[in-house]
Amino acid sequence: MKKFAIALFALALLAGGGFAWLATKKPAFVQPLDMKVEITDERITRGRYLFENLADCDGCHSPRDWNRFPGPVIEAERASGFEFPAELGLPGRVISANLSSDPETGLGAWTDGEILRALREGVSRDGRALFNFMPFEHYAHMSDEDAYALIAYMRTIPPVRKAQPRTELVFPVKYLINDLPRPVNGPVAAPTKEDRVKYGEYLVTLGECKTCHSLLDKGVPVAGREFAGGEPFRFDTRLVRSANITPDEETGIGLWSEDRFVAKFKGYAEMTAANAPPMNQSNFTIMPWLGLARLTDEDLRAIYAYLRTIPAIRHPVDVHPQQGTY
Ligand code: HEC
Ligand code: HEC
Structure with a gap:
């Protein structure tokens, strides 16, 4: 608050x-x-x-x-x-x-x-x-x-x-x-898909990845902590922290290949509301895996391309802390 x-x-x-x-x-x-x-x-x-x-x-x-x-x-x-x-x-x-x-x-x-x-x-x-x-x-x-x-x-x-x-x-x-409201003086165009990094940035903006994946101070991502994760989200007794998705090799996703990144999302592509497993503290999340799993390959690859260009930030995050420790 x-x-x-x-x-x-x-x-x-x-x-x-x-x-x-x-x-x-x-x-x-x-x-x-x-x-x-x-x-x-x-x-x-x-x-x-x-x-x-x-x-x-x-x-x-x-x-x-x-x-x-x-x-x-x-x-x-x-x-x-x-x-x-x-x-x-x-x-x-x-x-x-x-x-x-x-x-x-x-x-x-x-x-x-x-x-x-x-x-x-x-x-x-x-x-x-x-x-x-x-x-x-x-x-x-x-x-x-x-x-x-x-x-x-x-x-x-x-x-x-x-x-x-x-x-x-x-x-x-x-x-x-x-x-806060500001008139949008059109026209507004999306970047072309050929520019994968710019297009990826556009997708990341619409996907609100930065808001969830940065520590928020006063509702806005803390400067210098963008995409480095750690923001806590509390629902009833459960809590999850967002992951570090900067290219840091130790604490972020720096060692993930493009294919591994795509596979992580596609791993949820068969999951539906009907067959989803129960959610407790150990797997609690608000990451929209079901929706994002159905992004096109091309879009996921563009998102990856953009995420490679952001500064690597060392920031270890305990994503699923043990109940009773928070
Ligand atoms: C992070 C959560 C969040 C996301 C994501 C989000 N919304 Fe909203 N939206 C809200 C909330 C909360 C309100 C009500 C705000 C208020 O009452 O001041 C709202 C209000 C609106 C309104 C105004 C409705 C009214 O009665 O005034 C529209 C239209 C809308 N959203 C469309 C969208 C669309 C389309 C998207 C996706 C592109 C979207 N929203 C994504 C949380 C969200
Ligand atoms: C509503 C909040 C929210 C949004 C929006 C969101 N994430 Fe997440 N994300 C999380 C949380 C919380 C986790 C950690 C828990 C988990 O893995 O489910 C996470 C985990 C991840 C992971 C796994 C990292 C790892 O080390 O296992 C990746 C990759 C990721 N998000 C990428 C993205 C991208 C790319 C976007 C935008 C398209 C995005 N997220 C949007 C909340 C969010």
């Missing part, structure tokens, strides 16, 4: 001497674009890939079975939102939105422009700022085409009628977030 609150606090002080003014400030939003995304099979397929696999919108927006590895999504309730557990230490009650096509409780009645603005600029339909635990600042780099694909796909998610309560952040965070 501390973490996020202090971060945003510091940010506001830098931004303008105190945060009192933010209490009355409206988020810097522009009107949603008047646009209509053409729904094609290609876009739906790409959108599903982004939603369920690469960006794991699924994992943050769907109720999950936390008693099975690695918390598979409950199919019938896909995208209907849920409340994050208090033990995670977020600054208040954080509830992800219902993104299903239900017109009353989901996105069914939203325009495409409204969805696009929420996704990349962090402004909800009614003009309120979203909490940036929803990674809209990173999605600002999402290409127009990928954003359209997501919109097309979300239109096809079966409606689940479930009214979610609204996120309620503590003071002062609830005001500080008003300073």
